[in-house]
Amino acid sequence: MNEIRRQRRNLLIATSAAGGVAVAATAVPFVASLTPSARARAAGAPVEADVSKLAPGEMMTVEWRGKPVWILRRTPEMIASLEGHEARLADPASEEPQQPDYASNRARAINPEFLVVIGICTHLGCSPTEKLAPGAPSGLGDDWPGGFLCPCHGSIFDLSGRVFLSQPAPTNLEIPPHKWLSASVVIVGEDDSTA
Ligand code: FES
The missing domain is CATH 1.20.5 (Single alpha-helices involved in coiled-coils or other helix-helix interfaces)
Incomplete structure (x- = not known):
């Protein structure tokens, strides 16, 4: 047995x-x-984006390393609006290391017309929603300058991804390494320090 x-x-x-x-x-x-490009994507290779069809005020999303990267084409009014509310921001001069050096400026960008930013809240990782238009129609008050609202715990960010004071999110949204290959093509995940 x-x-x-x-x-x-x-x-x-x-x-x-x-x-x-x-x-x-x-x-x-x-x-x-896997094809070479699929293997590269799986490893987090840089991603190219063509912004030539993006109208002023519009946004597109590309995926890099599994994260949404927003590309917002700001209007002249949007760029001008970045100045008016800096006393209400937690890190208006981008002193925290949330961006490459070339994005440590008010627009947090190489070219102020285009914001390239990772669309993940720095609190617990939700994806904020667009609240691009200024003022009361946003539901965020008459003095809302335009930006983004994280629906999870209410953090708000301006049109440069800068977080307002006293929000659950501790820091500005992260700017990924990127560089422009031409006036309308940007590569996300690579810059002159990583190439
Ligand atoms: S995850 Fe965005 S506010 Fe909490």
């Missing part, structure tokens, strides 16, 4: 081991079968 049990147990162990080898054996061809 014991001998029969022992033989069954050995058979089960052998079957499990064979199953394990099969999984490992199929995993390698799967990875190898």
